[in-house]
Amino acid sequence: MEVGFLGLGIMGKAMSMNLLKNGFKVTVWNRTLSKCNELVEFGASIGETPAQVVKKCRLTIAMLSDPAAALSVVFDKDGVLEQIGSGKGYIDMSTVDPETSSKISQAITSTGGAFLEAPVSGSKQPAETGQLVILAAGDKGLYEESIPAFDVLGKKSFFLGQVGNGAKMKLVVNMIMGSMMNAFSEGLVLSERSGLNPHDLLDVLDLGAIANPMFRGKGPAMLKSNHSPAFPLKHQQKDMRLALALGDENAVSMPVAAAANEVLLSASTRIDPMYRTVMEISFCELSFPSGLASHRRMLFWSRLTWIDIDAHSCQFRKANSFKKARSMGLGDLDFSAVYEILKMTKD
Ligand SMILES: NC(=O)C1=CN([C@@H]2O[C@H](COP(=O)(O)OP(=O)(O)OC[C@H]3O[C@@H](n4cnc5c(N)ncnc54)[C@H](OP(=O)(O)O)[C@@H]3O)[C@@H](O)[C@H]2O)C=CC1
Numbered sequence: 001m002e003v004g005f006l007g008l009g010i011m012g013k014a015m016s017m018n019l020l021k022n023g024f025k026v027t028v029w030n031r032t033l034s035k036c037n038e039l040v041e042f043g044a045s046i047g048e049t050p051a052q053v054v055k056k057c058r059l060t061i062a063m064l065s066d067p068a069a070a071l072s073v074v075f076d077k078d079g080v081l082e083q084i085g086s087g088k089g090y091i092d093m094s095t096v097d098p099e100t101s102s103k104i105s106q107a108i109t110s111t112g113g114a115f116l117e118a119p120v121s122g123s124k125q126p127a128e129t130g131q132l133v134i135l136a137a138g139d140k141g142l143y144e145e146s147i148p149a150f151d152v153l154g155k156k157s158f159f160l161g162q163v164g165n166g167a168k169m170k171l172v173v174n175m176i177m178g179s180m181m182n183a184f185s186e187g188l189v190l191s192e193r194s195g196l197n198p199h200d201l202l203d204v205l206d207l208g209a210i211a212n213p214m215f216r217g218k219g220p221a222m223l224k225s226n227h228s229p230a231f232p233l234k235h236q237q238k239d240m241r242l243a244l245a246l247g248d249e250n251a252v253s254m255p256v257a258a259a260a261n262e263v264l265l266s267a268s269t270r271i272d273p274m275y276r277t278v279m280e281i282s283f284c285e286l287s288f289p290s291g292l293a294s295h296r297r298m299l300f301w302s303r304l305t306w307i308d309i310d311a312h313s314c315q316f317r318k319a320n321s322f323k324k325a326r327s328m329g330l331g332d333l334d335f336s337a338v339y340e341i342l343k344m345t346k347d
C-alpha cells in the first residue's frame, strides 16, 4: 500500500517510520524539507510539495502542529487541494478544533475526494511502537480503507461518526491531561516545599487509585528537570485553548482547565521571550567574557534587571547544551516543564 505523509515532527517522523518498517511505500513531505532525509534512508520517497505527494498517492496522511498549519497545507499554493479529487483520500491526524476539521472536510469533499479526521491519543513512544489510540471520524469508506495503516500506527481505532467528533474527543482528553499535569506538578512542588521527599510521593501515587502511566513515566524525569520533548508544552497549551473554546460553545464552565491554561500560557507567552533574551545575553557573555563592561552590555541588550538575568540564566543552564538552548524556547520542551514554571512562580 502506498501512502503520502505530510509533517515529520516528533509524531509524524515516528509514524511514517513505522509505516515504512511495516512494508508500506511512503512518500514524505515536510515544510523543512531536510527533515525528510532520515526517512529516505529507510526507503521513503520525497514529494517536493503537499500537492506532489497527493498527486502520487491514493491516500495521504497529515500530522501538523496546529489549525494554522493544517489549513495552510491544504489551502495554500502547492497544497493538497490542487491535486485531491475523486478516488483519493486525505486523513488529517493533527490535533485541531472541529471547525478547522470541517473546513478542510468541506474543501476536500467538494472536489470528490474523501476526508477523515483521525487525531491520536498517545505520544512519542506509542507513535514509535505503534500503540496510538486513533480517534477517527468522517468518511466511513475511507476509514475502512485506512485500517491496515491504522493497525500499524495504533493499538485501537475508534470510528466516532461525523467530522468534528474525532477533534472533540481529542480535545476533551487533552483538556483532562493538561489539568492533571498541572495538579501533579503542584503536588510535587508542595511535597518538596513542605519537607517531604517527592520520590516518596511518586511511590505513594503509583500504588493508589490515581496511579497512571503519565505520572509513572514522567514523574522521575521531572524530578531530574529532564523535559526533553515528547509532547511539547506549546501544543498542550494549544489544545487547552481549543478545549476551552469548545467549552464556551457548549456553555460548559471549566474553571480547572482555565486555571491550567493560565500556567501553560504564561510559559509560552511570558517566560519564553525572556528565555530567548537569555540566549542573547549568553552570546554577549561569550563575546565579552568578564568585567563590568560586559555586564553593562548585557543589561543594555536585555533590558532586564540582574534578578531577572539570574532567574533566567537558571533556565539556560537547564538546557543540555548551548547550541540546543539557542534553538529552543520553553514551549518546545515537554509539557511536563510546567513543573519548572510552577516552581519558579512559587519561589
Ligand atoms: N507530540 C505528542 O505527544 C503528540 C502530538 N499530537 C499532535 O500532533 C501534531 C504534531 O505534533 P508533534 O509532532 O509533536 O509536533 P512538532 O512540533 O514536533 O511538529 C510539527 C510539524 O508541523 C509542521 N508545521 C508547523 N507549522 C507548519 C506550517 N505552517 N506549514 C506546514 N507545516 C508546518 C512542522 O514542520 P517543520 O519541521 O518545518 O517545523 C512539523 O512537521 C500536533 O497537532 C499535536 O498536538 C498528538 C498526540 C501526541
Ligand SMILES: O=CCCC(=O)O
Pocket: 095, 120, 121, 122, 123, 174, 231
Ligand atoms: O496530544 C498529545 C497526547 C500525549 C499523550 O497522550 O501522552
